[in-house]
Amino acid sequence: MPLNTEAAKRIQEVLANNIVFSPLPPPETVAGLDVAYSGDLAYGVAVVVQLSTLQVIDIACAIVKSVVPYIPTFLAFRELTPMLRAYIKLRVKPDVILVDGHGIAHPRKFGIASHIGVVLKKPTVGVAKSRLYGEEQRDVVTDPLTGEVIAKVVRCGGKKYVSVGSYITLEDAVKLVEKLCINKDVYPLRLAHNMSQKLKQKKPHVFDQWGEAPVSSEECT
């Protein structure tokens, strides 16, 4: 299925008005969301980690048919479903969510991290491996049109572009990512990435009429 980019663009512009910039109350739990692909299937994984102990307290995953192609600035329309399908299966909801991709460091200020934050009304942080939009100088990325700081570069096994998704401030987002930078990786995202890669290597699955395969949390590991 192709993507109506004009309609998608209007959705992003409208929903971007719902982004909230506010301090994040000290979180106890953090989730990492990631998606892997194989053939025409998307494997979404959500991992919840206890900040004080770094122990994994919940895991969930979803296997759905991948229908939308990747088009720069429209990543959410391809990965939102697999990520949210996994997220809603969590029995323990996190205080804040880390997403693979940008938040407001996006042409229309509405990257996938912001999209998820607005839809779930939950604090989210965008953590990307490369820049999509903005002028990078030193460790800050600014919007060339407004001069506003839209992201900060955090060194953690390479550059990580950290931006606000929603319900958080850039300062709190950066503090959280730095705290979770372990062994050159943002821990929760590393776990989610490893799990999605593992998951897709498993046996085929049976799909229901909605194009989703039943997968237990144990089956994710």
Add this chain to the structure above:
DNA sequence: GCGACAG
């Protein structure tokens, strides 16, 4: 028209 372009 040209270059840029998350995963």
Add this chain to the structure above:
DNA sequence: ATCTTGTCGC
């Protein structure tokens, strides 16, 4: 993201 092994270097 995915296709793919070894190899050069700290």
